[in-house]
Amino acid sequence: MKIILFGGKLGQLGWELRRTLAPLGEVMAVDRDDLDLRDASALEAFLREQAPQLIVNASAYTAVDRAETEQDLAFAINEQAPRVMAESARALSAGLIHYSTDYVFDGTLGRPYVEGDTPNPLSVYGRSKLAGEQAIQAAGCAHLIFRTAWVYSTRGDSFITKTLQWARQKTELRVVDDQVSNPTWARMLAEATSMLLSQGVGDVPAYVGEKSGLYHLAGWGFASRYEWAQHILANDPKRTEQLVQTLRPAHTDEFPAPAERPLFSALDCSHFERTFGLCLPPWQEALQRCMEA
Numbered sequence: 001m002k003i004i005l006f007g008g009k010l011g012q013l014g015w016e017l018r019r020t021l022a023p024l025g026e027v028m029a030v031d032r033d034d035l036d037l038r039d040a041s042a043l044e045a046f047l048r049e050q051a052p053q054l055i056v057n058a059s060a061y062t063a064v065d066r067a068e069t070e071q072d073l074a075f076a077i078n079e080q081a082p083r084v085m086a087e088s089a090r091a092l093s094a095g096l097i098h099y100s101t102d103y104v105f106d107g108t109l110g111r112p113y114v115e116g117d118t119p120n121p122l123s124v125y126g127r128s129k130l131a132g133e134q135a136i137q138a139a140g141c142a143h144l145i146f147r148t149a150w151v152y153s154t155r156g157d158s159f160i161t162k163t164l165q166w167a168r169q170k171t172e173l174r175v176v177d178d179q180v181s182n183p184t185w186a187r188m189l190a191e192a193t194s195m196l197l198s199q200g201v202g203d204v205p206a207y208v209g210e211k212s213g214l215y216h217l218a219g220w221g222f223a224s225r226y227e228w229a230q231h232i233l234a235n236d237p238k239r240t241e242q243l244v245q246t247l248r249p250a251h252t253d254e255f256p257a258p259a260e261r262p263l264f265s266a267l268d269c270s271h272f273e274r275t276f277g278l279c280l281p282p283w284q285e286a287l288q289r290c291m292e293a
């Protein structure tokens with residue numbers, strides 16, 4: 001099976017998928033240097049020429065604050081590119097795997113969100129990601145859309161790497177305790193994706209078609225950013241390098257940012273668990289394993 005993996009060289013999730021997808025077929029990882037996803041006609045021509053059986057889209061415009069002033073760019077990557085991928089997948093009878101976000105919700109519901117809850121994004125990023133979901137659904141290809149949350153890895157620029165950096169620079173850290181969601185290790189997300197695809201081995205596009213739809217898939221359980229930071233500091237394998245003495249809870253409105261974040265945007269993943277018989281480990285366990293790795 002030929003698999004095109006967008007965002008597969010540098011993205012947090014894409015980097016992990018490149019390894020976990022390998023047993024399923026020939027993986028061609030494509031990044032910005034190979035193809036700029038802003039160019040819809042180049043993307044369409046590339047997919048027509050390559051004719052993959054599976055398209056995995058781990059690329060996205062993920063700069064939540066910058067998106068407020070780069071709306072066209074955010075929509076080009078998060079709506080237009082997935083639309084082209086979905087239309088190409090339909091033309092090629094291929095399957096499409098795509099990822100979306102808890103930021104499609106406004107965070108006011110007071111319980112973890114299920115797939116049937118009404119989205120109401122508060123930011124350009126959230127609106128662009130919701131538009132991407134809708135474009136894929138409208139194209140009518142075989143697709144799986146996984147809404148996930150608070151993706152991290154020890155590579156690149158994630159909440160983990162930032163917290164570890166701050167802990168080495170400051171004696172006191174203040175982290176918001178009113179934003180709550182599911183910390184999700186990119187590796188676990190990649191492994192779950194590949195495990196469920198292996199259930200369709202023999203005809204993965206047909207399997208994706210059979211299971212087509214939108215699923216919530218994120219670390220099991222939820223936490224505030226403050227609790228998450230507590231666990232990051234406690235699991236730091238180089239704790240002796242930390243300068244930080246005190247971690248204090250703070251409120252979101254004390255840190256004004258261009259983009260508004262949902263406060264309680266945790267995802268309920270039981271539809272995914274029932275459908276595929278898989279779930280991600282509790283977030284605390286995954287974090288510990290990530291930081292030991």
Ligand SMILES: NC(=O)c1ccc[n+]([C@@H]2O[C@H](COP(=O)([O-])OP(=O)(O)OC[C@H]3O[C@@H](n4cnc5c(N)ncnc54)[C@H](OP(=O)(O)O)[C@@H]3O)[C@@H](O)[C@H]2O)c1
Nearest residue numbers: 007011012013032036037059060062099101148149150151
């Ligand atoms: N990170 C989170 O907390 C989070 C939370 C919820 C959902 N998600 C979703 O999960 C998925 C994976 O996120 P992630 O954290 O792994 O993302 P990431 O690390 O930001 O990676 C995104 C990838 O997309 C590529 N990309 C961006 N613009 C491009 C362009 N114009 N042309 C070609 N490639 C381009 C980036 O390349 P460059 O490095 O060259 O820019 C990068 O490789 C995304 O769909 C995201 O929306 C993420």
